[in-house]
Amino acid sequence: MDVGVNPFPITFAVHFLGITAIAMVLVWTIHYLGGLAWNSPDKSLLFNVHPVLMLIGLVVIGGEAIISYKSFPLEKEVKKVIHLVLHAIALVLGIVGIYAVFLFHNEKHIANLYSFHSWIGIAAIVLYGVQWIYGFVMFMYPGGDPALRRVSLPWHILFGLLVYMMVVAAAILGFLEKMTFLEESGLAKFGSEAYLVNFTSVVTVLFAALVVFCAITKPPAPAFDDYAPI
Template sequence: MALGVAALPFTFVVHVLGLAAVVLVLVWNLYFRGGLAWDSENKALIFNLHPVLMLIGLIVIGGEAIVSYKSLPLKKEVKKLIHLTLHAIALVLGIVGICAAFKNHNESGIANLYSLHSWLGIGVISLYGVQFIFGFVTFFYPGGSPAIRRDTLPWHVLLGLFIYILAIGTASLGFLEKLTFLESSGLAKYGSEALLVNFTAIITILFGTFVVLSAISEARAATEDEYTAI
């Protein structure tokens, strides 16, 4: 999986794009969409939690978790714990974000799970959970044997990148779906909010691209000791 390219430049771009994505999604939902709420007479405020938590959680924090193990100049055990913790936070935020979408639909009389975005979203959060549990049990606690860790690590990395790419694609569909609904309700197609949503989607895709580039870039071969990494 080594490309012979140092991951550091890619990782720097990841941090910059991640910050930009967070700022954009917050501006969209706080300024243009009116804010965030778990309980409100305005059910749209409940839904606003969904894109904010999904992007900050599964996309940005999840992406930082992927690149953290390689990019941080720390001891292996510390990096492993950071990697695990970031994925746990991403998973929790993702679950809450999906619950917000269901809550909004249920309280607004809107059907659930009718779109491709929602189907893929359930698939992504389910796979993310399975991947997290597998990584925790195999590489963290109680931990598999060195042979099991060595044999399963490439599959763990491959499946993790597949799930992450699927998450980026699902997020892109979500931006498209929401913007289509808004434009059908009268939002100007070339207005500032529409442009902001499209730019947020593009930044999200670029962020995911550089996360993957950072993950597959490697300046050296992995050592035997690194097979204990989650």
């Protein structure tokens, strides 16, 4: 259901929160956790690739893809391409991020897929891929029958938002899981790193909430009647 509020001012807040979340996760992984590296004797640097790519990819770029129809004053077909490309970039970064954590677990002889964070994360990226493929085939190429597209559109939007909420839930659970491990290893519960990660989670939730709100808003004016899928 569309809410009759102009979404364009909201998109600026979304962009700001997205940039803030990226900056915070980079400060955490580089300043507090020692940096990022694909090949290093210190395998924790390989793990650090995981939260960075998942947040930048599926959360932030994925959120920007969702609101791309509301963010850019362009032709609908151009916005459709932007929407598709941003989701593709998000999906690729998410896959690489998951591959990085699997490599880390295998290098450290840690079990894979044992936590709820990992379960919901795998489910989210699989469904994200299904959503992207369906959107490409139905709305881009070769394109479904117009009647079928009209029927599919509301469900495509709803499913997209549900998958995105799974992505954000997985991210928050990931922050919580990592902080639990760090605190068990001696990290101060009220130290600067703990506060940074907690506030990164808060910013991520606010970002996602505004993405969803922006996605369901629609100016009550004829000029903005033609909105495309999420």
